[in-house]
Amino acid sequence: MSAEPLLEVSDLSVRFDTDEGPLQAVDRVSFTLAPREVLGIVGGSGCGKSVTCMSLVRLLPQTAAVTGSAVFDGVDLLALGPRRLRRVRGREISYIFQEPMTSLNPVFTVGDQIGEVVRRHLGLSRRAARQRAVELLQLVRIPAPERRVDEYPHQLSGGMRQRVMIAMALACDPKVLIADEPTTALDVTIQAGILDLMREIRERLGTAIVLVTHNLGVVADIADRVIVMYAGRKVEEAPAEELFAAPQHPYTVGLLGAIPRPGERQERLEEIPGRVPAAAAPLEHCVFADRCRFADETTRTQVPALRAVRRDHLVACFHPEADRAA
Amino acid sequence: MLVVASIVVFGGVRAIPGNPAIALGAENRDPAVIAAVKAKYLLDKPLPVQYGHWIWLAVQGDLGVDQRQLSVGHTIASRLPISLELAALSMIVSVIVGIPTGVITAVRRGKPSDYAATGVALIGLSVPHFWLGLMAIIWFAVDLHWLPAGGYVTAHHPIANLKHLLLPAVVLGIGFAAVLMRQMRSSMLDSLGTDYVRTARAKGLSEWSVVCKHAFRNSLITVTTVLGLQLGALISGIVTIEVIFGIPGFGSLTIDAINQRDYTLIQGVVLVVACGYVIVNLLVDVVYSLLNPRIRTI
Numbered sequence: 001m002s003a004e005p006l007l008e009v010s011d012l013s014v015r016f017d018t019d020e021g022p023l024q025a026v027d028r029v030s031f032t033l034a035p036r037e038v039l040g041i042v043g044g045s046g047c048g049k050s051v052t053c054m055s056l057v058r059l060l061p062q063t064a065a066v067t068g069s070a071v072f073d074g075v076d077l078l079a080l081g082p083r084r085l086r087r088v089r090g091r092e093i094s095y096i097f098q099e100p101m102t103s104l105n106p107v108f109t110v111g112d113q114i115g116e117v118v119r120r121h122l123g124l125s126r127r128a129a130r131q132r133a134v135e136l137l138q139l140v141r142i143p144a145p146e147r148r149v150d151e152y153p154h155q156l157s158g159g160m161r162q163r164v165m166i167a168m169a170l171a172c173d174p175k176v177l178i179a180d181e182p183t184t185a186l187d188v189t190i191q192a193g194i195l196d197l198m199r200e201i202r203e204r205l206g207t208a209i210v211l212v213t214h215n216l217g218v219v220a221d222i223a224d225r226v227i228v229m230y231a232g233r234k235v236e237e238a239p240a241e242e243l244f245a246a247p248q249h250p251y252t253v254g255l256l257g258a259i260p261r262p263g264e265r266q267e268r269l270e271e272i273p274g275r276v277p278a279a280a281a282p283l284e285h286c287v288f289a290d291r292c293r294f295a296d297e298t299t300r301t302q303v304p305a306l307r308a309v310r311r312d313h314l315v316a317c318f319h320p321e322a323d324r325a326a
Numbered sequence: 327m328l329v330v331a332s333i334v335v336f337g338g339v340r341a342i343p344g345n346p347a348i349a350l351g352a353e354n355r356d357p358a359v360i361a362a363v364k365a366k367y368l369l370d371k372p373l374p375v376q377y378g379h380w381i382w383l384a385v386q387g388d389l390g391v392d393q394r395q396l397s398v399g400h401t402i403a404s405r406l407p408i409s410l411e412l413a414a415l416s417m418i419v420s421v422i423v424g425i426p427t428g429v430i431t432a433v434r435r436g437k438p439s440d441y442a443a444t445g446v447a448l449i450g451l452s453v454p455h456f457w458l459g460l461m462a463i464i465w466f467a468v469d470l471h472w473l474p475a476g477g478y479v480t481a482h483h484p485i486a487n488l489k490h491l492l493l494p495a496v497v498l499g500i501g502f503a504a505v506l507m508r509q510m511r512s513s514m515l516d517s518l519g520t521d522y523v524r525t526a527r528a529k530g531l532s533e534w535s536v537v538c539k540h541a542f543r544n545s546l547i548t549v550t551t552v553l554g555l556q557l558g559a560l561i562s563g564i565v566t567i568e569v570i571f572g573i574p575g576f577g578s579l580t581i582d583a584i585n586q587r588d589y590t591l592i593q594g595v596v597l598v599v600a601c602g603y604v605i606v607n608l609l610v611d612v613v614y615s616l617l618n619p620r621i622r623t624i
Binding site: 057059082086087088089090091094095097099102103104105106107108109116117120121152154165168 | 520522528535547619
């Protein structure tokens with residue numbers, strides 16, 4: 001992607017002060033997002049992908065210490081005052097959460113909750129906001145929007161609620177949509193519908209999307225570019241097709257090996273041995289060293305820097321696939 | 327529900343030691359007089375007959391006459407408004423004090439103001455009404471002469487009326503404010519940690535609307551339930567407060583009736599309280615369903 005980036009994140013680190021001591025959740029992560037781009041962030045549970053995204057609009061609890069910068073539209077989101085930050089949230093950068101069942105307020109109607117965003121940011125009247133809510137419900141393909149707009153969240157199914165969340169996120173035509181595991185809580189057929197919807201949104205509205213997921217299938221489906229995270233670090237970044245065709249980092253290779261392939265008979269899916277490390281401070285060696293087949297002395301004593309193995313293909317590994325093939 | 331209450335009332339009154347016929351006959355222990363009294367009040371009949379007679383008249387709105395031959399219905403009607411006024415005032419005090427402090431302490435959790443308010447609430451919760459009432463009288467009435475020590479002035483003189491009720495209402499209200507504040511604080515803390523509050527923040531809403539709209543509305547649901555449960559405590563609180571402050575309300579009427587072994591009066595009083603309890607709980611349920619759409623649409 002050669003266009004001027006919409007969002008440029010540099011050296012983002014997040015540390016939590018917990019009762020058990022500090023926890024380094026994200027360690028010096030940098031990436032960019034171009035207009036109209038769909039960027040997938042993949043990784044296992046606890047790899048810091050959600051924390052990374054939430055820190056961008058500063059939705060993390062106060063126990064989180066965030067450093068680095070996230071420049072959006074010329075301003076650093078991490079240094080923004082609360083008032084200006086609120087003008088970005090929901091208007092420029094919207095967020096869709098993983099849990100559609102609990103992310104909507106049970107005591108307000110769907111229309112209220114969608115309308116609230118446009119009333120706040122665009123200053124619409126109550127009546128105009130309701131009209132806009134109906135349009136948005138239509139946009140996210142909720143049947144009978146005129147009726148649904150006055151319903152409460154408990155009257156809707158999980159998939160419908162996620163559509164409402166998407167409608168709410170799109171209410172002000174944001175430039176960036178952060179979708180944090182939007183399909184994880186939904187069953188497979190509903191998932192496909194939501195992904196279709198997100199693809200359509202990108203086509204029709206030109207919204208750039210950051211899609212956080214642990215599901216590589218989802219990423220392969222709609223992402224242009226993919227970042228693989230492991231234990232708080234970015235370990236690989238590549239255009240989606242390239243990543244699937246020629247993964248470089250042993251972790252990515254492992255992840256792809258763990259995907260069941262229809263038609264291929266396999267006795268057992270491949271797994272990556274060991275556990276994800278939880279660090280109190282940034283590790284001074286490769287985060288994947290303990291679980292890596294190719295780990296050696298260098299891996300255990302030095303931090304691998306990100307380097308380009310091909311154009312647009314970065315990997316933080318001393319022994320990427322490309323080197324071993326050579 | 328009310329039938330059960332009425333039977334308990336009836337049985338309970340009769341379980342109180344002491345003989346009303348003797349109490350009525352005063353010094354006159356003449357068996358003939360006592361027998362006449364018993365016959366007049368059906369005290370010589372079996373209990374089920376007495377109950378049937380009483381309840382039959384009660385459902386028609388006639389609670390009978392007390393020992394002084396005054397209509398129980400009228401006595402209650404003249405005393406009840408005084409207590410209702412006291413109850414309403416103390417509720418207002420407790421809501422005005424309890425709800426905002428609950429919200430504020432939840433928002434400022436862990437800060438000195440939170441600890442201070444929670445500490446004061448704990449004291450408010452632990453101190454019994456009667457002691458607080460006595461202290462308030464000594465301080466504000468006897469020492470400072472700010473407010474009258476007790477008594478009651480009818481609402482025809484609104485200022486004097488309020489002056490007389492202010493101290494008892496505050497004393498009674500403070501205890502409830504503490505309960506309300508603690509409840510509000512904990513349910514606000516729950517609400518503030520929910521996903522939908524995070525959603526509200528992600529939408530770019532102001533902190534005011536995140537707290538006072540999204541979190542507050544949900545917290546009210548639990549607080550309303552607790553408020554309904556506190557009603558029993560409010561009624562018993564009114565009884566002691568009225569006695570301490572010499573307010574001729576429903577509570578002091580109850581105490582007098584019990585001291586006099588005035589069966590009809592006690593029965594009438596307690597039946598009215600039971601009705602009131604049921605009605606208020608019904609109101610609480612209605613409010614609850616208005617606040618909680620998940621109940622409304624089932």
